[in-house]
Amino acid sequence: MIADPFVQLRLLDLQAVDTALAQLAHRRRNLPELATIVDCEQRAAGVRARLVDAETSLADLAAEQRRLEADVETVRLRAEKDQRRMAAAGVPAKEITGLQHEVTSLARRQGVLEDELLELMENRETAEAQVGQLQSELQAILAERAAAEAARDEVFGEIDDALGKRRAERDRLAGTLPADLLALYDKVREASGGVGAAMLRQRRCEGCRLELSGSELADVRAAKPENVVRCDNCRRILVRTHESGL
Ligand SMILES: [Zn+2]
Incomplete structure (x- = not known):
């Protein structure tokens, strides 16, 4: 899959909003x-x-x-x-x-x-x-x-307010992403405990916390910036930034 690197970065923003939404929902259920x-x-x-x-x-x-x-x-x-x-x-x-x-x-x-x-x-x-x-x-x-x-x-009132704001934010962010990338992200997120996209930070996938092996790293290095890469271990979308240590 191909997506502009700046668009890929926005997956991390979307992930942050989805994580916040999940935390709010968890808090609402477990008061x-x-x-x-x-x-x-x-x-x-x-x-x-x-x-x-x-x-x-x-x-x-x-x-x-x-x-x-x-x-x-x-x-x-x-x-x-x-x-x-x-x-x-x-x-x-x-x-x-x-x-x-x-x-x-x-x-x-x-x-x-x-x-x-x-x-x-x-x-x-x-x-x-x-x-x-x-x-x-x-x-x-x-x-x-x-x-x-x-x-x-x-507390429900507070949580529901926060949920409303976060959902609006999610809709706004999701609307800026290409449909195929969003669909992939949502599919992986549902299959992987709520985390669909993870930053590659210092050669480590922040989704599964594993460091990429030499060959995996070589593959990621060889990939073009617009190629959407996935973690070999957890299959999450790996988002590359200047902190990726490539
Ligand atoms: Zn991983």
């Missing part, structure tokens, strides 16, 4: 904030699951409390009714004895129910505290995620 956001989402999912469990337990305890309170009320009303009956005039002695037994038994039952109620209310307090703790834990994680998202968006 630490992205890992933080994923981590926050995983932690939030874990806390949400525990929160659902804790809220279910709390609802169960509340239902159990209402049931016990209703039981206590039933027992209390029954005892009141018995007391009123015992206080009434003309109740037979045998019935009074029966009522006394029942009132004693109801009092015992009420005591048992109230003990259960007390224990249940303690459990409910514990469950409420747990729900509260999980809610604050979730809020903290969501706040951390929101901060990471804001930081990510800010």
Whole structure:
């Protein structure tokens, strides 16, 4: 392939822009904030699951409390009714004895129910505290995620601005290159880890960092300035400058 030596030099400018573009894209993909956001989402999912469990337990305890309170009320009303009956005039002695037994038994039952109620209310307090703790834990994680998202968006903005400028620069530079040279450069660049053109500096290919052997050097020396030469080792386009040591 033939290309004006000055045009070949422009490949190095294009390469510098492409390298900057690749670095910006790499930085965009690997922002630490992205890992933080994923981590926050995983932690939030874990806390949400525990929160659902804790809220279910709390609802169960509340239902159990209402049931016990209703039981206590039933027992209390029954005892009141018995007391009123015992206080009434003309109740037979045998019935009074029966009522006394029942009132004693109801009092015992009420005591048992109230003990259960007390224990249940303690459990409910514990469950409420747990729900509260999980809610604050979730809020903290969501706040951390929101901060990471804001930081990510800010950096994305900066990177996207820089990408826009670099892409415009690339388009401008690419537009000055002959189509066949640009196509070769792009093909080699894609096949060679993003580097399509490398400077030959002090007899060394800056693409693969290898020094050219004697015969390779002789070939490059023999090539005309407008010949497009490639590194024998990495196949990248070798751009010759006054620093090439030829
Ligand atoms: Zn090379």
